[in-house]
Amino acid sequence: MRSLTEQGRGVRLGAEPPVRTRRRASPLGVFVVGAVFVMIALPIAAVLLRAVQPDGVWGTEAVTRILGSPRTWRLIAVTVAQALASCTLTIAVGVPVAWVFSRFRFPARSFFRALATVPFVLPSVVIGAAFASLLGPQGLVDARGTWWAILVAQLCFNLAVVVRTVGAALSGLDPSQEAAARMLGDSPFQAARRVVLPAVLPAISAAAVVVFLFCFTSFGVIVMLGGGSVTTVEVEIWTRATRQFDISGAAVLCAIQLVAVLATLSIHARISRKRSTSFSVTLQRTDRMPRTLWEWSAVGAAVTVVIIVCGLPIAALFERSLEVNGGIGFEHWQRLGSAAEGTGLSIDPLSAMLNSLLIATAASVAAVFLGVASARVIAHRPGGSADRILLLPVGVSATTLGLGFLLLAGRPPFDLRGSLWLVPVAQALVAIPLVVRSVLPALQSLPPSLDEAGQLLGVTAQGRFWRIELPAIRPAVIAGAGLAFVACLGEFGATVFLVRAARPTAPVAIERLLSRPGGAGFGQAMALSCILVLFCATVLLLVDWFAAGDQGLDLSF
């Protein structure tokens, strides 16, 4: 992400690579980072405290019970295994697709690239619902509770990460190196293996680590497709906390997961560091029309994969939402405004959607303000610990945050559990890192000479921010805001702990509607999922339109 964005901005501003300097951050910025840090640290601390204070007093009962159970270790092994398998599958499918998309120009390429990206911005519950409509009790085959269904759903969800990250690295690669290898007598395969692969390997491994992390803490997809028999650590945290009323046991599992996530994040940090130093990039177009039959069939294969993995589930969602007693009709859509009886949902789906929109708007506005302020502090002090702390919520599982917030909210002096602000605050926290990640590279690529010129002309610090810095980073802010909004709209893991039953968000409503297969809610759930798809895709398109460059929305890690 960093290399790509830097390269783009560098060209636009016509400057040499900026020299990063340590400058003093504004007190307001430091305060914001401090506040965000406290907001992240407090729920995590509340969870960890509960693990060692099961009944309000210090005790090792929960820790020994969970660590002493062979089932816990089986669960950890299964979670790691499924994440590794998902990660391998996603890399195996994603890298060739990325290669085709970055090497060849072909009709409707940007459409298919967008199609491969859309699932990533969709709520995980919607992906789960889409695959449940294909592979559930009312689908082609009932494959709930099988691992392959989950692997395919996670492939759909994470394909974008690989296609974007590896694609960015591939299209930045100087093709003359490959040509030179060919001239020296390498076959195309050898040239790819000996020249291209080493150059993009850091990008592949960075993408692999991110996909591993996402699958390791995957929640919505497994809840929807697991059928109760397939669980991972993340789902087990939820089961223990909300089904078994074993809060301290859940807290111990959160701690175990936190350790694993931190280890994975540090591996990712190491790879990213290596990546940003060892890159040789070009700004030339590196793509061309396919020439041989072999090249055309590679394009055909890549397009087919994207259609099957990403297009089919979404299409199934729409088809199912229109299916009425074997025919086609808008009945499910028309019924969205009324609460169907026996669906376990106490309000109508449209109100849930409205709820979601309001909460996501409030949360993402807050996330943009806090995220931009935080990114400025980090940009001023590169390599500081603020960097890592703010990225923590990406890795810390949503259920941990949700459980932490719930424990915190019920504590004296305030009881905020009935408060309407609890969900937006938690969602903002989940979204802040997305804004930071999107804005930070743009800030870092600003040449310091711009700021200095403003200073020379006597512009105040505030004026320099509004009139120089903000306009220059505007595309990144818009992209961050868009990502934050879709993330909040689809947030499930934390929301499900905090939301009140009388006021569910759309993803929670979908999960509730689909958890009762006998009920009348299936069609409503499908229609509601379609609305979410439309919202997320629209936001993605708008961001693409306003903010993104050649490559489309920057999703690489």
Next chain:
Amino acid sequence: MRIPGSNRSLLWSCCAASVLSLALFAASCSPDHSDSVATRPAGKDSVSAAEVTLVTYDAFAVPKEAAAEFKKLTGASIKVVATGDTGTMLTKALLSAGAPEGDVIFGIDNTLATRAVSENLLAPFQPVGLAKIPRSLRLAGKAGELLVPIDTGDVCINIDQEWFAGKGIEAPTRMNQLTDPAYRDLLVIESPVTSSPGLAFLIGTIARQGERGWQEYWQQLKDNGVRVRPSWDDAYYSDYTVSGGDRPLVLSYASSPPAEVVFSEGKRTQPASTVLLDSCVAQVEYAGILDGAREPELAQKLVEFMLSPAWQKALPLSNYVFPVIDVPLPEVFQKFASRAKDPLTLDPDLISAQRDVWIEQWREKME
């Protein structure tokens, strides 16, 4: 570099967007706040818009006519908030104890009752009609002051007799036969972790096989291909052959056979299923008043009304359970609902002490 004007417009649009969103949000919040403040004095004048919130499990259906009668009586309508299966409902209520999502909670059963009592979830209440309820259904000690029995039912294995007749296989008649290879891959049950019939059945197996033998029995069930689903809906509607699934033995209720006849809307005059009487476990469902309820007086009225003949008579056909007071049963129940004479049951104190350990051991073995 851009001209300053566009910066301003960005600034203004940012501010406008945030103000607008906050305003929208505040607008959406305000009704909730206003009714939390305004409706507190439950005098005769303010009763017209009154509402009492009933927290319950997903499958519960309010008997409509009885609810209308309640409204006529008190002026308050009943708002239902379903929060999941029984176990989930109770956990959610426990996690929000003190800041409840409603006024009355209904659906806590005898297997989970002590969990509800151990935390400060409920406010004590002794309704007027309590004396009409058989003593055997009431809870002893502190639990008895907090929880009021509303209905009973038996959790039993249901047998799709038509399926067995079609295959020419003899249907099982005893619980121990479920581990017989003749019935391999035929049984679907619910998880005791998430579902209340699931937990009742686990307790039933412990009552039948003893604390020593139950794990061995479950091992045999597992070896014999038992399928475990998270909820009753899942098991009954997706997997039971009567609903179009592939398993002719399902963990359900003694009242499911009459329900089949009612739900077939005239297509069936006779249920396809019978119950495996020897597997039946007694289940009692209780109601209680949530501590911190907004409408404590209406909550008391609702619990009392749940014991009235109007509500009790409606329960069999709205929720397929048996009343706790002496009212006539509907004809379909008299004909097709068979109740075990001596259903499986365990000492409440033993359940209270061991339940979480048993669930943990069950998960260790089965998951």
